Amino acid sequence: MSTELQGTIDALLQEDRRYEPSAEFHAQANVKDPAVYERAGRDPEGFWAEQARNIDWITPYHTVLEWDVPWAKWFVGGQLNATANCVDRHAHGSRRDKPAIVWEGEPGDTKVLTYADLYREVNRAASALKRLGVQQGDRVALYLGMVPELAIAMLACARIGAPHTVIFGGFSAESIADRVNDCEAKLVVTADGTYRRGSKFGLKLHVDRALESCPSVDKVLVVNRTHDPAEVNMVPGRDLWWHAEVDRSGSEIVPPEPLDSEHPLYILYTSGTTGKPKGMLHTTGGYLVGTATTHQAVFDLKDDDVYWCTADIGWVTGHSYVVYGPLANGATCVMYEGTPDYPDKDRFWALVERHNISILYTAPTAIRTFMKWGAQYPAKHDLSTLRILGTVGEPINPEAWVWYREVIGRDICPVVDTWWMTETGMILITPLPGLTTLKPGSASFPFPSIEADVVDDQGTSVPLGGGGYLVIKRPWPAMARTIWGDPERYRQTYWDRFPGSYFAGDGAKRDAEGYFWLLGRVDDVLNVSGHRIGTMEVESALVSHPSVAEAAVVGINHEIKGQALAAFVTLRGSSEPGDEQVDILRNHVAEKIGPIAKPDKVFFTAELPKTRSAKIMRRLLRDIGEGRVGGDTTTLADPSVLASIKEQYEEQEG
Numbered sequence: 001m002s003t004e005l006q007g008t009i010d011a012l013l014q015e016d017r018r019y020e021p022s023a024e025f026h027a028q029a030n031v032k033d034p035a036v037y038e039r040a041g042r043d044p045e046g047f048w049a050e051q052a053r054n055i056d057w058i059t060p061y062h063t064v065l066e067w068d069v070p071w072a073k074w075f076v077g078g079q080l081n082a083t084a085n086c087v088d089r090h091a092h093g094s095r096r097d098k099p100a101i102v103w104e105g106e107p108g109d110t111k112v113l114t115y116a117d118l119y120r121e122v123n124r125a126a127s128a129l130k131r132l133g134v135q136q137g138d139r140v141a142l143y144l145g146m147v148p149e150l151a152i153a154m155l156a157c158a159r160i161g162a163p164h165t166v167i168f169g170g171f172s173a174e175s176i177a178d179r180v181n182d183c184e185a186k187l188v189v190t191a192d193g194t195y196r197r198g199s200k201f202g203l204k205l206h207v208d209r210a211l212e213s214c215p216s217v218d219k220v221l222v223v224n225r226t227h228d229p230a231e232v233n234m235v236p237g238r239d240l241w242w243h244a245e246v247d248r249s250g251s252e253i254v255p256p257e258p259l260d261s262e263h264p265l266y267i268l269y270t271s272g273t274t275g276k277p278k279g280m281l282h283t284t285g286g287y288l289v290g291t292a293t294t295h296q297a298v299f300d301l302k303d304d305d306v307y308w309c310t311a312d313i314g315w316v317t318g319h320s321y322v323v324y325g326p327l328a329n330g331a332t333c334v335m336y337e338g339t340p341d342y343p344d345k346d347r348f349w350a351l352v353e354r355h356n357i358s359i360l361y362t363a364p365t366a367i368r369t370f371m372k373w374g375a376q377y378p379a380k381h382d383l384s385t386l387r388i389l390g391t392v393g394e395p396i397n398p399e400a401w402v403w404y405r406e407v408i409g410r411d412i413c414p415v416v417d418t419w420w421m422t423e424t425g426m427i428l429i430t431p432l433p434g435l436t437t438l439k440p441g442s443a444s445f446p447f448p449s450i451e452a453d454v455v456d457d458q459g460t461s462v463p464l465g466g467g468g469y470l471v472i473k474r475p476w477p478a479m480a481r482t483i484w485g486d487p488e489r490y491r492q493t494y495w496d497r498f499p500g501s502y503f504a505g506d507g508a509k510r511d512a513e514g515y516f517w518l519l520g521r522v523d524d525v526l527n528v529s530g531h532r533i534g535t536m537e538v539e540s541a542l543v544s545h546p547s548v549a550e551a552a553v554v555g556i557n558h559e560i561k562g563q564a565l566a567a568f569v570t571l572r573g574s575s576e577p578g579d580e581q582v583d584i585l586r587n588h589v590a591e592k593i594g595p596i597a598k599p600d601k602v603f604f605t606a607e608l609p610k611t612r613s614a615k616i617m618r619r620l621l622r623d624i625g626e627g628r629v630g631g632d633t634t635t636l637a638d639p640s641v642l643a644s645i646k647e648q649y650e651e652q653e654g
Ligand code: WTA
Pocket: 270, 315, 316, 317, 391, 392, 393, 394, 395, 396, 417, 418, 419, 420, 421, 422, 423, 443, 504, 505, 506, 518, 519, 520, 521, 527, 530, 531, 532
């Protein structure tokens, strides 16, 4: 874990800055009785059974939890449908005309879908999917920008019991193919393109390339977003326009399929410590109960709130807190297609003002970027509708936390720093804004019923004040059930390290009052701008280039992104180092994985530091990348290598 972050945290602990909930906020809060922690801790299953009453079950469940480590089943015997909960019950009730999705495209076009509208669109899309042969259990891949059709397509899949896999719109053709093939998707929904920073960004062309090697796919539905049908190559017999197919459905109603509580809702791929991403499988009942409950409690959701989670739906935050949690709660959700600096650096604040947003949930990277751009941008807008602010995805440095609270939150909005993961499905460590005294930089306490601990190498609990590995000692309803097609990897990765406990892969420290301070990843997974990237994935992309003999990728601290990728590359004999080679390799990685995985820096070195057993010592490279004097080099096969790498590095750094 990063010593710099550790230093910041230690300094902050001494400073002991804290923010109590105001009396007004406390008085109106959804959760205001501190006894909830004790009650839920004593009887977690009872707590979740109580929460499950907020979900409509088609068939009641008979057992809250069956737990045979590491295999969990929640609300066993129950049947439900996620869309019936996220859409139908609101469309058929008092929220019929309430906006469900308030969407803004990057060019400025807008669309508002009420719950009644969403109901109609989800039914039409579900009917189209069925007509195209998608059946319960079939997998559907979604590769779109942030347009309402993405949420509609997810819900349409959920309605008929076809698990979806959303592939982030920034991934390359090869990444699409890997995911589609791993889950053997039958149909792909994509768009001609999407808008990013004022330009059209093509999507369909990546799908076309990917599908050259995806035998499982027989149909592709294409949303017309950037409106250049002439530029899109529609493959006869395979590709169909989304709008035409949905129109063909007319006003057909597809009854929500009664699905087992453990029916797969979706697969979402995330980076791990090997080159192959893991398809985390989430199921229906527990996931919906977990996301709806946390969304309502952590964001203190009221019926008149306008809620905006800025995450892309391609990541888990978008699944749990743009789509399923908020819609299950009947919230009004804002969705925005583009970047925060288009047409100018005040776009987010213009959105807040225009849509009267009251709850904002974003990432530390974004906050640090806004800080750098300056307070003059938010100052142009009336942000007085905001009443609660959230962050997720990476540790937030206390300075950014305080800026967020003071500049965006008028120094009155509670800031909830929420810790969770693709694997956890729902927020697990978080303040409850009406109860928790906040400390900037700390995610504070485990959500009621969640038993988190900090342990040492042997799995022994570290006393308050100490640091170690974060583990969760009891199952929770929205936990991933397995890795698609690889249950053994699931057990090994998360449950073998500390038997009986979930190993998150994060370092953490608890202060004397038991507050949790997350310290970043302890494995070879990096968190770049809140996006998880495995160093192995980038290394394999690099070595797949003919000019590369060997590559090691490490994360180095970065002011805005949290972490940045630094690649140390050894070239093959005839290849020349230099700026041109740097560009070639960065583009090669973008080609292989996607632009988010492009190394920020590429350094050429004649050799890499290795142990006697030929293991690359990434720690030493990290030290070099962060300008530190190399640490313990006694295990190096050839200690002189390090001095030489350092020399070459300094030369190239200039
Ligand atoms: C990191 C995102 C510190 C952590 C929901 C975790 C955080 C990884 C926080 C999961 C936070 C997420 N404070 N670190 N509040 N939230 N992380 O799967 O390292 O994209 O393991 O899920 O992000 O990233 P993922």
